[in-house]
Amino acid sequence: MTFETLVEEIDYIDIKKENDQELKNVTNNSKDIENGDVFVAIVGKLSDGHKYIDDAIKNGASTVVYQNDIDIEEGINYIKVKDTRLALSQISNVLEDFPSKKMTVVGVTGTNGKTTTATTIYYLMREIYGNATNIGTDGTFIGDEHSETSNTTPDSYLLNRIFNESLEKNIDHVVLEASSHGLVQNRLNGIDFDYGIFTNLSTEHLDYHKTMDNYFAAKMILFENSKNKIVNIDDPYGKKAKERFKDAVTYGKSEEADYRATEIVKNEKTTDFKVNGVDFTINSIADYEIYNKLAAIATLNNMGASLEEISEKLKKFNGLPSRFQYVENDLGKNIIIDFAHTPRAFEAIFESIPKNVKTYAVFGIQGDRNTEFRRLIGNACAKNDVFAVITTDDPKFDTYDHISDEIVAGIDEIGGQYERIEDRLKAMTYAIKKANPGDYILMLGKGEEHFIKLHGNEKTPYNEMETVLKAIDAQ
Numbered sequence: 053m054t055f056e057t058l059v060e061e062i063d064y065i066d067i068k069k070e071n072d073q074e075l076k077n078v079t080n081n082s083k084d085i086e087n088g089d090v091f092v093a094i095v096g097k098l099s100d101g102h103k104y105i106d107d108a109i110k111n112g113a114s115t116v117v118y119q120n121d122i123d124i125e126e127g128i129n130y131i132k133v134k135d136t137r138l139a140l141s142q143i144s145n146v147l148e149d150f151p152s153k154k155m156t157v158v159g160v161t162g163t164n165g166k167t168t169t170a171t172t173i174y175y176l177m178r179e180i181y182g183n184a185t186n187i188g189t190d191g192t193f194i195g196d197e198h199s200e201t202s203n204t205t206p207d208s209y210l211l212n213r214i215f216n217e218s219l220e221k222n223i224d225h226v227v228l229e230a231s232s233h234g235l236v237q238n239r240l241n242g243i244d245f246d247y248g249i250f251t252n253l254s255t256e257h258l259d260y261h262k263t264m265d266n267y268f269a270a271k272m273i274l275f276e277n278s279k280n281k282i283v284n285i286d287d288p289y290g291k292k293a294k295e296r297f298k299d300a301v302t303y304g305k306s307e308e309a310d311y312r313a314t315e316i317v318k319n320e321k322t323t324d325f326k327v328n329g330v331d332f333t334i335n336s337i338a339d340y341e342i343y344n345k346l347a348a349i350a351t352l353n354n355m356g357a358s359l360e361e362i363s364e365k366l367k368k369f370n371g372l373p374s375r376f377q378y379v380e381n382d383l384g385k386n387i388i389i390d391f392a393h394t395p396r397a398f399e400a401i402f403e404s405i406p407k408n409v410k411t412y413a414v415f416g417i418q419g420d421r422n423t424e425f426r427r428l429i430g431n432a433c434a435k436n437d438v439f440a441v442i443t444t445d446d447p448k449f450d451t452y453d454h455i456s457d458e459i460v461a462g463i464d465e466i467g468g469q470y471e472r473i474e475d476r477l478k479a480m481t482y483a484i485k486k487a488n489p490g491d492y493i494l495m496l497g498k499g500e501e502h503f504i505k506l507h508g509n510e511k512t513p514y515n516e517m518e519t520v521l522k523a524i525d526a527q
Contacts, residue, residue: 053147055129062142066132073114078143078209087112092140141208141241151215152244158227158351161274162251164397165344166229169251171372172348177225179365180357185218188229190500194218205234208241232270248278249347253289254396282350284343285309301354303346311350313342330359333367338376340400374499381524384489389516391499395428402436405492411438412483415496416445416455423458430462440470443479445497446505480523495520
């Protein structure tokens with residue numbers, strides 16, 4: 053693509069043309085620049101891409117996109133814009149030829165349930181339409197091929213490359229997790245969403261969004277850019293979304309839901325229910341899984357699949373790792389790994405546990421969460437009579453002692469039980485030993501993350517399942 057063609061398609065303040073190199077790729081990482089590429093200088097929370105313009109030019113960048121004042125170098129094309137994040141998505145869409153317009157694209161947003169809902173949709177699309185792509189917290193899956201991604205919602209140029217790679221493999225159905233950060237930062241700008249799903253909203257990321265109104269507004273960017281909207285009507289913010297978007301299709305347990313779960317029966321490890329008269333069975337006893345599955349059912353049914361076909365396929369879906377995942381053991385104890393890491397997610401998983409047994413929760417809270425967030429999780433444990441074993445989970449720039457003090461404050465407000473054990477393996481070993489046969493021991497927060505951030509954002513290798521198995525062996 054020529055420089056002239058590119059600038060016709062994007063918003064800019066000023067341009068300076070100095071070369072005629074053909075433009076093929078765009079990136080915001082100076083290390084990934086190849087000869088002739090476009091480099092976009094992003095102003096991030098921890099670093100400023102303008103500092104790496106010289107490195108990008110040395111690596112072969114022919115064109116630089118910027119928003120702050122910089123020194124100009126001869127022979128390089130420059131595009132000054134108001135917002136380089138927006139420019140990155142606009143340039144990516146143009147250079148990659150808007151691949152999302154050639155696909156059926158589903159976006160899933162909400163505080164809790166994004167990954168499980170998206171993965172369920174991915175599974176059903178593969179079963180019903182032959183193949184699909186899934187992009188989110190657990191990485192990117194193009195058919196069976198898996199690769200890691202640095203963010204739940206990758207930057208726009210990476211998304212478009214994934215879309216085009218999918219199309220090259222004859223895959224034209226894709227589902228992705230739309231994080232609030234990704235939506236606000238224009239990573240999804242220009243993506244042609246056929247379906248947008250809103251799961252729920254609860255306290256999370258207020259260090260970034262500041263208020264719940266801002267957080268909700270960020271989530272609604274997905275609906276503003278989706279042809280079809282699907283919303284959890286049982287969630288208070290889902291009701292607000294429905295009020296704003298009258299054409300939204302709803303799901304839930306309440307009578308007003310378009311896709312309503314009724315006659316719910318919990319078995320030992322499965323749950324039966326009906327949706328609009330059709331029988332469904334899911335392989336989980338977690339209450340929140342009904343909502344995740346309803347979102348998927350509503351989406352696939354609106355795509356054209358029958359409820360009967362969806363039901364038949366769902367019976368075979370065993371879920372995904374670290375979402376209410378049982379760990380086999382010879383102790384007679386229910387040891388569960390779950391990614392729950394928000395107050396509402398803790399409440400939801402506690403509410404799913406049978407009431408005639410004791411529950412233990414081994415968890416920590418990340419260092420970038422606020423005092424209120426930690427207090428609410430402490431409250432959730434105490435209110436549900438859960439014995440909390442407070443351990444380490446990504447302290448980052450905070451300390452274990454400070455984080456656990458704030459969790460304990462929430463537990464003490466209600467008079468709950470707890471133990472503080474900083475080492476995660478020792479904490480698990482303690483909880484399993486303390487529990488009686490039939491009790492539930494929940495290992496929460498880390499899930500499939502194969503790292504732990506003990507010092508700033510530095511990733512130390514870590515595996516939750518391996519640690520749980522070591523704790524079981526230590527009994």
